[in-house]
Amino acid sequence: MPRPEAPRVAIQRWTAGGWTEVPDQVAAEEPLQLNLDGEPLSIVMRTPGHDLELALGLLWAEQVITDLAQVVRIRISAEAGEEEGAVAVVADLVESNEVDVHLRSAGRCPQRSFLSSSACGVCGATTLESLALDFPPVAPGPAVDAALLPELVERLRAQQRVFEQTGGLHAAGLFSADGTLEVLREDVGRHNAVDKVVGRALLDGRLPASESVLAVSGRAGYEVVQKAVAAGIPVLAAVGAPSSLAVATARRFDLTLAGFLKKDRFNVYSAPERLQR
Amino acid sequence: MPRPEAPRVAIQRWTAGGWTEVPDQVAAEEPLQLNLDGEPLSIVMRTPGHDLELALGLLWAEQVITDLAQVVRIRISAEAGEEEGAVAVVADLVESNEVDVHLRSAGRCPQRSFLSSSACGVCGATTLESLALDFPPVAPGPAVDAALLPELVERLRAQQRVFEQTGGLHAAGLFSADGTLEVLREDVGRHNAVDKVVGRALLDGRLPASESVLAVSGRAGYEVVQKAVAAGIPVLAAVGAPSSLAVATARRFDLTLAGFLKKDRFNVYSAPERLQR
Numbered sequence: 001m002p003r004p005e006a007p008r009v010a011i012q013r014w015t016a017g018g019w020t021e022v023p024d025q026v027a028a029e030e031p032l033q034l035n036l037d038g039e040p041l042s043i044v045m046r047t048p049g050h051d052l053e054l055a056l057g058l059l060w061a062e063q064v065i066t067d068l069a070q071v072v073r074i075r076i077s078a079e080a081g082e083e084e085g086a087v088a089v090v091a092d093l094v095e096s097n098e099v100d101v102h103l104r105s106a107g108r109c110p111q112r113s114f115l116s117s118s119a120c121g122v123c124g125a126t127t128l129e130s131l132a133l134d135f136p137p138v139a140p141g142p143a144v145d146a147a148l149l150p151e152l153v154e155r156l157r158a159q160q161r162v163f164e165q166t167g168g169l170h171a172a173g174l175f176s177a178d179g180t181l182e183v184l185r186e187d188v189g190r191h192n193a194v195d196k197v198v199g200r201a202l203l204d205g206r207l208p209a210s211e212s213v214l215a216v217s218g219r220a221g222y223e224v225v226q227k228a229v230a231a232g233i234p235v236l237a238a239v240g241a242p243s244s245l246a247v248a249t250a251r252r253f254d255l256t257l258a259g260f261l262k263k264d265r266f267n268v269y270s271a272p273e274r275l276q277r
Numbered sequence: 278m279p280r281p282e283a284p285r286v287a288i289q290r291w292t293a294g295g296w297t298e299v300p301d302q303v304a305a306e307e308p309l310q311l312n313l314d315g316e317p318l319s320i321v322m323r324t325p326g327h328d329l330e331l332a333l334g335l336l337w338a339e340q341v342i343t344d345l346a347q348v349v350r351i352r353i354s355a356e357a358g359e360e361e362g363a364v365a366v367v368a369d370l371v372e373s374n375e376v377d378v379h380l381r382s383a384g385r386c387p388q389r390s391f392l393s394s395s396a397c398g399v400c401g402a403t404t405l406e407s408l409a410l411d412f413p414p415v416a417p418g419p420a421v422d423a424a425l426l427p428e429l430v431e432r433l434r435a436q437q438r439v440f441e442q443t444g445g446l447h448a449a450g451l452f453s454a455d456g457t458l459e460v461l462r463e464d465v466g467r468h469n470a471v472d473k474v475v476g477r478a479l480l481d482g483r484l485p486a487s488e489s490v491l492a493v494s495g496r497a498g499y500e501v502v503q504k505a506v507a508a509g510i511p512v513l514a515a516v517g518a519p520s521s522l523a524v525a526t527a528r529r530f531d532l533t534l535a536g537f538l539k540k541d542r543f544n545v546y547s548a549p550e551r552l553q554r
Contacts, residue, residue, distance in 0.1 A: 006442050006443045025442045025443050026443050026445060027443040027444075027445030027446045027465050028465070029465045044466070044469065045465065045466065046464055046465065046466055046469045047446065047463065047464040047465045047466075047469070050462055050473045050476070050477070052476065052480075053462070053472070053473040053474075053475075053476030053477045053480065054464075054469055054472050054473050054476060055476065056475075056476035056479050056480065057471070057472030057473055057474070057475035057476030057477075057479065057504075058472045058476075060472075060475055060476065060479055060484070060507060060508070061472060061475065061503065061504045061507045061508075063411065063507070068479055068480065068482070087480065134340065165283050165302045166283045166302050166303050166304040166518055167304075167496075167517065167518035167537065168303060168304030168496055168517070168518035168519065168520055169304045169324065185327055185330070186324065187323055187324040187331075188304050188305070188306045188322070188323065188324045188496075188498060188520050189321070189322065189323055189324075192321065192323045192324070192331055194334070195330070195331050195334030195335045195337075195338060196327045196330040196331050196334055197330075197334070198330075198333075198334035198337055198338065199327070199329065199330030199331060199332065199333035199334030199335075199337065200327070200330045200334075202333050202334065202337055202345055203329075203330065203333065203345065203364065205345070207337070219444075219445055219465075221465060226338065227334075227338045230337060230338045230340070231337070231338075240444065240445070241443055241444035241445035242445065243445055243465050260444065
C-alpha cells in the first residue's frame with residue numbers, strides 16, 4: 001500500500017539548553033476539491049492519496065450515493081487510469097487536487113452544499129482558487145521568551161479540568177507575551193475552541209491580537225493557523241504536530257509556529273526570530 | 278468562567294480481569310445552528326457554552342465580518358439578555374442550539390454556504406431538523422472477543438509508520454471479527470481516514486461491512502460514529518474519548534462503541550453484548 005508522503009522541512013528545535021537547526025518531517029495536508037457532475041461541491045483538507053476512496057466515502061456517509069452503481073465515472077489525476085470495480089476512473093483532470101464524481105442520475109441531494117461541522121478555515125470556498133487568503137502578514141509583535149512556551153502549555157493543562165474528567169475536550173488559550181492568561185476556551189472541536197477565543201477577543205475590542213500568544217492543546221492544521229492569522233496573533237504554540245500546509249501558511253504570513261510543545265523542548269517551524277533565546 | 282458540562286453516562290469497563298459497570302463522564306457535544314440575518318448558514322458540532330463567541334469567531338475567520346460594528350444584534354437563548362460590548366444580545370430564540378447574527382449590511386459573502394473542510398457527518402444539513410439520520414440500526418453482526426480490541430489498536434499503531442515520523446496523522450483500520458486487517462488508511466483528518474476506509478469497502482463491494490470492526494486512532498465524535506453507522510459497521514473502537522452525542526448516536530443505532538483503548542483496558546459506551554467476555 002502506498003504511504004502518504006511526509007514532506008521534509010528545516011526547523012529550529014529548542015531545548016532547555018538552547019537551539020539547534022534540524023531536518024524534520026511533517027504530515028502532508030493539501031486541499032482536495034470535490035466536484036459532483038462537474039460542479040464544485042466541497043473542499044476537503046486531506047493528506048493526498050486514496051482521493052478516490054475519500055470522495056466516495058464522503059458521498060456515501062452523506063447518502064448522496066447509496067450504491068456504487070450510481071457512479072458512472074470518476075475523473076481524477078493522481079490515481080488515474082485505474083479500473084476500480086465497476087467504476088471507470090478517467091485521467092483527464094489537470095489539477096491533481098481535484099476529483100470529479102459523475103452520477104448515473106441526480107443523487108439524493110446534489111443541490112445541497114456540504115456544510116461545516118466544525119468551524120473551518122476553508123468555509124465558503126468551493127474552488128481551490130477561492131482558498132487564496134486575503135490577510136496581511138501578522139505584525140512583528142512582541143519578543144517572547146522561548147522558555148515561556150512550555151509554561152503556557154502547563155497553564156493550559158492546569159486550567160483544563162473538564163479534559164481531565166472526560167479526555168475529550170480541546171483547549172485554546174490566549175496569553176499575553178509575559179504569560180498572563182487572557183482567555184481560555186474548551187470544546188470538543190479544536191477549531192471551535194480557537195473560534196471562541198477569537199470571538200471573545202473581538203467582543204472585547206482586542207483584535208488584531210498583535211501582542212498575544214495563542215496556545216492550543218491539539219495539533220496545528222491549516223485551519224488553526226488560518227484562524228490565528230485572521231486574528232493577527234503573532235505566535236501560535238501547539239501541543240501536537242503541525243501539517244505541511246500549516247507550516248507553509250505560517251511562513252507565508254510570518255506567523256511564529258511552534259509545535260510538539262513539551263516541558264523541556266519544542267520545534268519552531270516558522271518565524272523563530274520572535275522567540276528570545 | 279462557566280465550564281462546559283460533562284454529561285454522566287453508565288458504562289461497562291473491561292480490564293484484563295473482566296467487566297465492571299461504572300459511572301463515567303463524557304465531553305458534551307451538540308449541534309449549533311448558525312443563522313445569518315435569519316437564514317440558516319451552517320451547523321457546527323460543538324460543546325455548548327460561549328456560543329456567541331463561537332459564532333462571531335467563525336464569521337471573523339471567514340471574513341464575513343471584519344469589524345464588530347457590522348453586527349447589529351445577536352439572537353440567542355443560552356447566553357441571552359447580556360450586553361456584549363456594542364452588540365445587543367437578544368433572548369428570543371426558543372431553540373437553545375441556535376444563534377442568529379444580524380449584520381448592519383450584507384456581509385462579505387452572505388450568500389455563500391460554509392463548506393466542509395474535513396469530511397463530516399452533518400454535511401448538507403442547514404437546519405437542526407435535517408440532522409435526523411436516515412439509517413437502519415446496524416446488524417447484530419459477529420461476536421467479538423473483548424480481548425481482541427486492545428490488540429487491534431496495537432496493530433493499527435504497528436502499521437502507522439508515518440505517524441511515528443510526523444506525529445500528525447490519524448489512522449482508521451477495518452478488521453475482520455478475528456482481527457485480520459482488511460484496510461488501513463491514514464490522514465491528517467480523523468474523518469478523512471474513516472471516509473477512505475469506507476470508500477475502499479464500497480469499491481470492493483463490501484458495504485454494509487456488517488461483519489467488521491473499525492478501529493480509529495483518535496477520538497470518537499459524532500461524525501465518526503455516524504460514518505460507522507452509515508457503513509453498517511457493528512463495532513467501533515477508538516483510542517480516544519467519545520463525545521456525548523457519539524454515545525447517544527451509537528446507542529440509537531445499536532453500534533458497539535468502545536473508547537479509551539489501552540493495552541489492558543477500555544470502556545464500552547453502547548451495545549456491550551457484542552463483546553464476548
